[in-house]
Amino acid sequence: MNIVVCVKEVPNPTFPVEVDIQKNAVKSEEWNYVINPYDEVALEEAVRIKEKFGGQVTVITLGAERAGAILRKCLCIGADRAILIPSDSAFAWDGFAIANVLSKAISRLPHDIVLCGYQSIDRGGAEVGSIIAELLGLPVVTAVVKLDIAPDGKSATVCRRLERGARAVKRSPLPALFTADLMLNEPRYPTLPCIKWALKQEIEKLDVKSLGVEAGPLTEFVTISRPPPKKVFIPTGALSPAERIKLLTGGGAAKKSSSNIVEGAPHEVAKKVVDFLAEKRFLL
Amino acid sequence: MTLGNFAFRVAKGLFTMEGDIKMTGAKGIWVFIESERDEIRKVSLETLCEARKLANGLNEELCALLLGDKVESLAELPPHYGADRVFLMQHESLSYHNVDAHLNVVANLVKENSPRILLFGSTPLAKELAPRLAAQLRVGLVTDAADVKIDASGKLVVRKPVYGGKAHATFACAPATPQMASVAPGFMDVKPPDASRKGEVVKLALVAGGKTNVEFIEFIKGDPRTVAITEAEMIVAVGRGLEKKENLSLIEELADKLGASIGGSRVAVDNGWVPAERQVGMTGKTVAPRLYIACGISGQYPHTVGMERSGTVMVINTDRNAPMFKLADIGVLGDVSQVVPAISKRLSEVIAPPKEKAQ
Numbered sequence: 001m002n003i004v005v006c007v008k009e010v011p012n013p014t015f016p017v018e019v020d021i022q023k024n025a026v027k028s029e030e031w032n033y034v035i036n037p038y039d040e041v042a043l044e045e046a047v048r049i050k051e052k053f054g055g056q057v058t059v060i061t062l063g064a065e066r067a068g069a070i071l072r073k074c075l076c077i078g079a080d081r082a083i084l085i086p087s088d089s090a091f092a093w094d095g096f097a098i099a100n101v102l103s104k105a106i107s108r109l110p111h112d113i114v115l116c117g118y119q120s121i122d123r124g125g126a127e128v129g130s131i132i133a134e135l136l137g138l139p140v141v142t143a144v145v146k147l148d149i150a151p152d153g154k155s156a157t158v159c160r161r162l163e164r165g166a167r168a169v170k171r172s173p174l175p176a177l178f179t180a181d182l183m184l185n186e187p188r189y190p191t192l193p194c195i196k197w198a199l200k201q202e203i204e205k206l207d208v209k210s211l212g213v214e215a216g217p218l219t220e221f222v223t224i225s226r227p228p229p230k231k232v233f234i235p236t237g238a239l240s241p242a243e244r245i246k247l248l249t250g251g252g253a254a255k256k257s258s259s260n261i262v263e264g265a266p267h268e269v270a271k272k273v274v275d276f277l278a279e280k281r282f283l284l
Numbered sequence: 285m286t287l288g289n290f291a292f293r294v295a296k297g298l299f300t301m302e303g304d305i306k307m308t309g310a311k312g313i314w315v316f317i318e319s320e321r322d323e324i325r326k327v328s329l330e331t332l333c334e335a336r337k338l339a340n341g342l343n344e345e346l347c348a349l350l351l352g353d354k355v356e357s358l359a360e361l362p363p364h365y366g367a368d369r370v371f372l373m374q375h376e377s378l379s380y381h382n383v384d385a386h387l388n389v390v391a392n393l394v395k396e397n398s399p400r401i402l403l404f405g406s407t408p409l410a411k412e413l414a415p416r417l418a419a420q421l422r423v424g425l426v427t428d429a430a431d432v433k434i435d436a437s438g439k440l441v442v443r444k445p446v447y448g449g450k451a452h453a454t455f456a457c458a459p460a461t462p463q464m465a466s467v468a469p470g471f472m473d474v475k476p477p478d479a480s481r482k483g484e485v486v487k488l489a490l491v492a493g494g495k496t497n498v499e500f501i502e503f504i505k506g507d508p509r510t511v512a513i514t515e516a517e518m519i520v521a522v523g524r525g526l527e528k529k530e531n532l533s534l535i536e537e538l539a540d541k542l543g544a545s546i547g548g549s550r551v552a553v554d555n556g557w558v559p560a561e562r563q564v565g566m567t568g569k570t571v572a573p574r575l576y577i578a579c580g581i582s583g584q585y586p587h588t589v590g591m592e593r594s595g596t597v598m599v600i601n602t603d604r605n606a607p608m609f610k611l612a613d614i615g616v617l618g619d620v621s622q623v624v625p626a627i628s629k630r631l632s633e634v635i636a637p638p639k640e641k642a643q
Contacts, residue, residue: 173497219457224451282542
C-alpha cells in the first residue's frame with residue numbers, strides 16, 4: 001500500500017496574529033512553524049496503514065526551504081520518504097495552484113491512497129484535497145473520521161464528519177484521496193530510534209519547473225485586515241438615559257417581543273409549550 | 285470524469301414556462317440551494333439574500349439552483365428571498381450524499397448557461413462539491429466567505445477569516461466565469477421573505493444517471509449527548525434557577541425527549557452541574573442552535589452574547605423581569621423543577637413511540 005501524504009507548514013497557532021496595515025501583511029518575523037495539525041493526523045493514519053498493510057509512506061510539501069524542518073518531523077513520525085517542492089511564492093498561491101503542483105508531483109509517485117489534512121489552520125480553504133483528487137481523477141471523501149481498508153486492499157470504508165455530530169459512511173474504490181479530520185486519530189510522539197534514523201535521511205527536492213505546470217492561481221490576494229469588530233449593541237441617543245441604562249444592563253436584548261408568555265399550572269403550561277414546539281416543527 | 289453523461293431537457297410541467305434557459309455571455313448570479321427536513325437551509329437563504337444585493341448592483345438575473353431528491357415543494361420559496369428564476373431538478377440520484385451526481389449536474393448546467401457568479405452556502409456537501417467543480421471548470425473559488433462584493437472591473441471580491449479568525453483576508457477571483465465562492469454560515473442576514481414575489485420555475489429533467497465513484501452506505505445520526513455544544517441543533521441550557529444538582533436529571537430527561545444537548549450558564553458550570561466545555565456565553569462558547577431553551581437563566585449580557593443568534597428561544601424563569609424574556613419566542617413563568625417535568629411528560633404523550641435512539 002503506497003501512500004502519499006500532502007503536508008503544509010503553518011504558523012504555530014499559539015502565536016499572536018498581528019496585521020501590518022502599511023505592508024498589507026501579517027507580522028510573521030517572530031513566528032515559528034509547525035506541521036498543520038490536520039496533516040499530522042493524516043500522516044499518522046498513513047503510518048498506521050503502512051504498519052498494517054506494508055508499503056511506503058511519502059510526504060510531500062510545497063513551500064519555503066525552511067519547510068524541510070517539518071518534513072524531518074514527518075520522517076520521525078514514520079514517513080519513509082520526504083519530498084520538498086521549494087517555492088518562495090507558494091504562500092501567496094491559491095488552492096488551485098497549490099493542488100495543481102502537488103497533483104503533478106503525486107502523479108509521478110506510486111499511490112494507492114493519497115491523504116491530506118481536511119484544511120489548513122492558517123488559510124483554512126478546505127479545498128486543496130478535493131482539487132488534487134479532481135485533477136488526478138481520483139474518488140474523494142473529505143473530513144474523514146474513520147478509515148478502514150478492506151483486507152484485499154481494493155476499497156476503503158470511511159466515515160465522513162457532517163454537522164451536529166452526524167456521520168456518513170461511504171465506500172470508495174482505491175486508489176482514492178481522503179482528507180483527515182482531527183478526530184481520525186491521535187498522532188504519536190516520535191521515538192528516539194525514529195528520530196535518530198530521520199536525522200540521517202535525505203530530503204528530496206523537486207523543482208516546480210520540472211513538473212511542467214502550466215496553470216497559475218485562479219484567485220489573487222488583495223488585502224489582509226484585522227477582523228471586523230463584533231456587532232455591539234449601542235443604544236441610540238434618541239432614547240432617554242433611563243431607557244439606555246435599562247437596555248445596557250439588560251444586554252440590549254430588546255429584539256423580540258416578549259408578549260408570548262405563558263403561566264399557570266405546570267400541566268397547562270406544558271401543553272401550550274409542546275403545541276408551540278410542534279408548530280415550529282421541533283418534534284420530528 | 286466524463287462529462288456529457290447527462291442530457292437535459294426542459295420538461296413541460298405545471299411550473300414550466302416556455303423556456304430558453306440559454307443566456308448569452310456570462311450573465312447572472314446563481315446560488316446553489318440546499319434543503320434539510322423539507323426546509324431551505326438557513327445558510328442557503330443567507331447566501332441568496334446576499335446574492336440579491338449583488339444582482340441588484342449588476343442589474344442581472346438571480347437564479348436559484350435547487351437539486352435534490354424531494355425538493356419540488358420548495359421551488360416556490362427562493363423567489364420570496366429574491367431569486368428571479370429557479371432551476372429545479374428532482375431525481376433520486378441527487379440525494380444529499382451523492383456528491384458525484386451533483387457535480388455532474390452542476391458542471392453541465394454551468395457549461396450550458398454560463399453564469400457570471402456561482403455561490404454556495406458552506407455546508408458538508410458544498411465543501412466537497414465547490415472545489416471539485418472549480419477545478420473542473422478551471423475557475424477561481426474562495427471558500428467560507430464572510431463577505432462578497434463585486435469590484436469596478438466586475439471581479440468577485442471575497443473576504444474570509446484566516447488564521448483561525450484572527451485576521452480577515454480579501455481575495456479576488458480571476459475573470460474566468462463562473463467566479464465561485466462559498467459563504468460561511470452566520471455572517472449574513474436573512475431578509476424577511478416576501479410571499480407575494482413570484483419567480484419563474486424551470487423544471488429540468490435528469491435523463492441519464494452519471495457514474496458514481498463513492499458509494500454511500502449509511503447515515504449515522506449524531507448523539508446530542510456527546511456532540512460539541514457549538515454544533516448542537518437544540519440546546520437545553522441551565523442556570524442558577526436550577527437550584528441544585530439533583531434537578532439536572534429533569535433537564536436530562538427533557539433533553540433526551542427532544543434530542544437536544546445540554547448547555548449551561550457560567551453559574552451552572554461553576555456549580556459543577558455542566559462541564560466547562562458546555563458553557564454558553566462570553567467566557568464559554570457562542571452557539572446558534574435551532575432551538576434554545578433557557579431554564580432558570582436570567583439573561584445577563586455575558587450569557588446572551590453567546591446565544592443571541594439562536595433560532596427559536598424558549599425561556600423558563602420565575603422572574604417576570606428577567607432580561608432573558610426579551611429574547612424569548614415563548615416564555616414560561618414558572619419554576620424549572622415543576623415546569624420541566626410537566627413538559628417532559630407532555631412530550632412523551634405527544635411523541636407516542638420514544639424518539640429513535642441515536643447511535
